[in-house]
């Protein structure tokens with residue numbers, strides 16, 4: 001049964017939550033008194049649709065249904081998860097909880113996006129305090145996986161476990177903050193860096209752009225993949241963390257930081273920052289900046305995924321859980337049709353200057369389809385480790401139609417012939433029923449020792465024969481054996 005998320009407050013963060021739940025297959029209801037809320041949420045959703053699905057190398061569930069509601073009561077009735085993202089004012093949040101707890105299910109989790117309030121503060125005066133936890137996200141909520149999950153002593157282990165499971169199921173990384181403190185863990189760091197930045201602007205040391213450069217050309221890149229402590233361990237050289245602390249420990253008592261002082265946010269300082277920010281980035285609209293940010297984040301996250309490291313490790317494990325493709329011959333339910341060997345969305349970093357999937361990525365998708373077919377017929381990691389594999393000898397791709405970032409594509413594969421050393425495959429790439437491209441490939445079975453052709457042994461030969469025989473009964477696909485030329 002489809003699960004229901006109720007989003008209370010559809011601004012910057014609420015809009016991100018809408019996209020996260022909706023694109024992970026939940027039905028989503030929104031309550032926000034702002035008449036502009038629906039437009040704003042739909043713009044966030046447009047950006048999410050082009051970026052989030054392509055983070056995965058497998059297909060996300062079908063999108064849920066999105067509805068807007070006039071009352072909190074209607075929004076939360078029957079919801080499994082309620083996410084409060086109203087402005088950061090404690091009395092407003094209390095008021096919202098009062099209304100929603102009168103109408104929501106007892107078993108629903110109420111997560112708050114609060115950047116700074118402790119859960120025990122949010123729970124004050126609530127009808128059911130144990131239902132409310134902090135689930136603090138990071139903007140853009142649809143791409144960044146971290147959620148600071150902060151319970152108080154009122155929350156039971158069951159509530160914490162349930163919240164973790166639901167957040168993980170929508171692709172997030174719940175970091176259980178075991179002690180409740182103002183601003184949780186991450187916003188404490190952000191506040192420290194923010195304060196230093198304000199001082200440097202006020203004192204005329206650096207502009208907004210120079211501060212951003214100091215982060216994005218250097219330590220920001222290190223932090224994105226290893227964080228603080230793993231990075232500094234390496235900086236200690238072979239002697240590691242102890243040496244690092246010995247060497248840089250003394251500077252803690254030098255005047256390197258203004259952390260304890262807060263610059264006064266005078267009109268003059270605000271003007272200075274806003275003017276510098278306009279000069280730096282004012283030539284882009286906020287939506288343009290969001291798309292630039294999303295392109296960068298997708299590229300970084302997919303890079304980390306290729307390394308199976310940090311946030312990329314999470315994406316790898318999520319793909320394994322969501323992968324519904326047949327992994328072996330026994331998983332194929334119907335031998336009377338082609339085998340689905342790729343089912344995924346087009347990632348943002350597969351698109352080019354024409355705004356559609358680049359030609360090289362057609363080969364990547366077909367190559368992935370070939371790899372998957374090889375696995376299904378038994379040419380898997382163990383088989384290859386035993387010293388035999390397939391090499392591709394010839395490829396012919398026909399680009400029939402274009403496809404855009406975020407679109408769900410399938411590659412279906414027919415074995416045209418699988419006798420002796422040769423494996424002849426024909427792939428069709430589809431978006432729904434629309435044919436996007438075909439790929440025809442001739443592979444040769446080889447010994448990885450001699451690098452010469454040889455016949456596959458029975459671990460591959462038997463499953464391949466079975467599949468080839470079944471596929472021989474299918475119609476010969478249109479375009480097999482076609483050559484490049486003028487029609």
Ligand SMILES: NC(=O)C1=CN([C@@H]2O[C@H](COP(=O)(O)OP(=O)(O)OC[C@H]3O[C@@H](n4cnc5c(N)ncnc54)[C@H](O)[C@@H]3O)[C@@H](O)[C@H]2O)C=CC1
Nearest residue numbers: 009010011012013014032034085086087088113114115137
């Ligand atoms: N903007 C950010 O970078 C982050 C913000 N947060 C937290 O998320 C929460 C929301 O912040 P933003 O989305 O940035 O604010 P926002 O101002 O963009 O959105 C707040 C939305 O709540 C709506 N709203 C006001 N009263 C309401 C009510 N009674 N019922 C339902 N909706 C109501 C407003 O119309 C608005 O659309 C805050 O608690 C904030 O601390 C958390 C992480 C990052």
Ligand SMILES: C[N+](C)(C)CC(=O)CC(=O)[O-]
Nearest residue numbers: 114115137138139187190
């Ligand atoms: C500035 N902020 C405190 C609202 C930031 C956050 O809460 C998290 C984020 O996305 O940076």
